[in-house]
Amino acid sequence: AQSVSQHNHHVILSEAASLELGCNYSYGGTVNLFWYVQYPGQHLQLLLKYFSGDPLVKGIKGFEAEFIKSKFSFNLRKPSVQWSDTAEYFCAVNARNTGKLIFGQGTTLQVKP
Amino acid sequence: EAQVTQNPRYLITVTGKKLTVTCSQNMNHEYMSWYRQDPGLGLRQIYYSMNVEVTDKGDVPEGYKVSRKEKRNFPLILESPSPNQTSLYFCASSPGGAGGYEQFFGPGTRLTVL
Numbered sequence: 267a268q269s270v271s272q273h274n275h276h277v278i279l280s281e282a283a284s285l286e287l288g289c290n291y292s293y294g295g296t297v298n299l300f301w302y303v304q305y306p307g308q309h310l311q312l313l314l315k316y317f318s319g320d321p322l323v324k325g326i327k328g329f330e331a332e333f334i335k336s337k338f339s340f341n342l343r344k345p346s347v348q349w350s351d352t353a354e355y356f357c358a359v360n361a362r363n364t365g366k367l368i369f370g371q372g373t374t375l376q377v378k379p
Numbered sequence: 380e381a382q383v384t385q386n387p388r389y390l391i392t393v394t395g396k397k398l399t400v401t402c403s404q405n406m407n408h409e410y411m412s413w414y415r416q417d418p419g420l421g422l423r424q425i426y427y428s429m430n431v432e433v434t435d436k437g438d439v440p441e442g443y444k445v446s447r448k449e450k451r452n453f454p455l456i457l458e459s460p461s462p463n464q465t466s467l468y469f470c471a472s473s474p475g476g477a478g479g480y481e482q483f484f485g486p487g488t489r490l491t492v493l
Binding site (some may be wrong): 372 | 471479
């Protein structure tokens, strides 16, 4: 069965610090990968996605993620966080050509001003 | 405005009383899906629909029913709610027929079953 694991459940950073959130998945076939963000009181929205091609993908608000197929990982990064990045972040994996989307447990990021 | 709407947004009910949470999208999307969000568990998929009249189970379908009679609507039905279905529920839609496209989420429905 597919599963997605996010290693960091709660991260606290100061503004301007660098961010890396881990995401690993288990599935032997081809996947589509996503990072979603949920700002306080708002809908979930897409940060970035990987379908194919360049394994380093860039998303909104300066976020990027790297797909490392050999490690089944899709870690999210941002060089310098801002207070407005305080939110919950979810990694998600779709087995290609299926309707299933599996989410990780989520990581709460708190950025101190 | 392109959006996914859910009703009601908040609901408190009692064990065994049938309820329906409606979901509607105005983007002509093929795919719709329901999730529940619980602390420490992230979002878990309940059911999804890749097209009208086509539905399939996600990871946690027990205790839920869905139907997709028309493209824009995808109601979630709890025939006999139990306290373990107390959760935050999200509906989502996407333009593709499978799950590999960006999903657009509704605002959520917070359900409490007493």
